[in-house]
Amino acid sequence: MAGCGAGEPGDVRLADGGTFRQVLGLEIPNFHPYRDQVAAVYSTLLYDSLVNVTPENKVVSGLAGKWSATTTSAEFTLRDDVTCSDGTPLRAADVANALNHQRDPALAPAAAAALATVPSFTADADDVTRTVKIRMAAPYSFIVRLLGTRPIVCPKGIAAPADFEKVSAGTGPYVLTGYTSGGPYRLEVRKGYHWGPDGARTDEPGVPAAIVLSVVPTPATAANQLIAGDVDAFYTPDPDSVRAPGPEVTKVEVPAVTGMASFNQRPGRVTGDPLVRRALLAAVDPGQAAAVATGGKGRPARGVMAPAAFCSGDTVSANRPAHDTAEAARLLDQAGWVPGADGVRVRDGKRLRLKIVTFATSAQLRATAEFLAGEWKKLGADAVVEEVTVMAFITVTQQSGDWELALGAGVTGSLPSDAVPFFSGPIPPRGRNAGAIDNAEYLRLIGQASALPDEASCPVWQQAEAALVKRADVVAVAETTAIWFARKTRFQVAADTTIVPTSIRLIRG
Known part of the structure; x- marks a missing residue:
């Protein structure tokens, strides 16, 4: 999917240290990706996965730098420099535990529902070699593309999930720092983050210092807010229902x-x-x-x-x-x-x-x-x-x-x-x-x-x-x-229509 913004990277001036303001159609009552389906949709803002899939459906690195798979097993070798948002190093055992945890409907209802029709699996780890091995109870085509892209919650979020419904416990590019019931939600960038999709980093020019997610149920209202300059991006599967944007508004067609x-x-x-x-x-x-x-x-x-x-x-x-x-x-x-x-x-x-x-x-x-x-x-x-x-x-x-x-x-x-x-x-x-x-x-x-x-x-x-x-x-x-409308920003859109967080760039205007 093409990036969104006023021209190609060489044609624009990027703005550092700003805030990216995105519209959500639904509120997120619980940001724990294993316990809420809506939170799982936006989990890539806060949580990483073993691998990532580009908008062109190519598998690239994430927490793992190397991987291999058949239809019955997969092995991932973790990077040695990943830390959770509290600074704790991420171990292979933590990843295996997070994967196994997601099969339990009592502990992880949203995750278990998403995996309900995936064959049973077991994840094991070797902290010395930094490897995670997944073994399937029955063959499955997409071990890497599905289980490899499940959000990994750090140990504190596994041990006390109720404590991490309005704060985050991940390794992702942003940290949830502000929660208001019904929105908005504030996320702040992680300094030193450099293990994103295919090595994406947060110290690159134009990366937002913060992201604010606001809940606006109707696309028409979101369009008016975008035109007024109150928000920077919103998505609608029904573009004909919104007010025509001005020339300063660009779009990604999905x-x-x-x-x-x-x-x-x-x-x-x-x-x-x-x-x-x-x-x-x-x-x-x-x-x-x-x-x-x-x-x-x-x-x-x-x-x-x-x-x-x-x-x-x-x-x-x-x-x-x-x-x-x-x-x-x-x-x-x-x-x-x-x-x-x-x-x-x-x-x-x-x-x-x-x-x-x-x-x-x-x-x-x-x-x-x-x-x-x-x-x-x-x-x-x-x-x-x-x-x-x-x-x-x-x-x-x-x-x-x-x-x-x-x-x-x-x-x-x-x-x-x-x-x-x-x-x-x-x-x-x-x-x-x-x-x-x-x-x-x-x-x-x-x-x-x-x-x-x-x-x-x-x-x-x-x-x-x-x-x-x-x-x-x-x-x-x-x-x-469907269309993502945006102003003074560009980004890439994944195949599931969500924004790739590490692709967001703010543009001076």
Whole structure:
């Protein structure tokens, strides 16, 4: 992904000692990356990992300077100069303990949920040789790319996690020094830090002395604050919903998937029936849906994961039900849903009611939800749209289960395995499979893919994703361009759409 700023490094004057002010869409109630899912997203600010993955999907050094792996084991050799934020040297045993700790749902609920569908593993260490060895209970394609990029919490944060929810205990480029409930959050740079991605340092020109994270739930408000000079950067998957920035504002365009539609298959939900799911998708013209979802600027999605994700490919076009309203009606008839007196289909005296839940803050997702509801009403469904905040969306989809279609911005992540917890395994709170998807072919194929190393596994991972689309478990609506807007700064964006912390540079203006 390209850097963001007014020109290339040689064309600008960098500003030292300043503050980078970034907008968050959600508050972070707990900054411990093993105990809070939102904190885990922003963990690279405070916590390092054994290796890092560049925006181009290349694996580079982190805490480890050397590494090797098969599908069943990996060995990492640590640098000898890494220290925790309190000055304590980081030992290989500390890293192994942090990795093992993340499998315990009682001690590390967010981390354990993220790893719920990863085969069990054990990490061992040798402090003399500074090596950490990971042994898998079953083959896994991405030991280095996934386990190697897990945040490493220092020993104090492992021993007393409750003490490090509003302060940090990591080796990362910044330290959490100020916490206010609901934001803002203040982070200060670590002097002497030089073990970042591929040897990145914090003593380079333009590196911020501090970062302030402010919570602004709506992109429109964030855009106004950026234009006014109150913040320096914000991200939106829905750029058409914000005020047009002035010439002093630059942007990084991020290829993205919008309108990730996941059906609820929990017991008692009408969308647990594959005939109903296939009928609903057959009733929708993919081209029209994509036009609505992107304001006419995108195209039908070709994959479930973002285009920049590792192993991404076209898994949708040939596998989703073709647009055919007559076939959609036939499928509902076959499923026992017949037109009632008022035109709404019924079965056993029950109306075909569909609740679509989506983000109130996204104009494009709201429009997409209304479009889907309209098409499904034509089919004979009593379709309603519920627009909620992002936090309420999480509550409704993960806790209440009172929905048929969850329409979100898309699955974040840079690996096909990042999607596995959302599309298989336990439902919340034990896991992240909110739709209770149980696709045997998907599970078979991810097992087969996991036996293949890294890039060689990609074709089978794509087949696994296609199995979800064929069974109408999930479907992505459109490919679009999400945007990071920024002023007087430049940075790189990772495949998961987060800013690479060590790439941030402030520009004089």
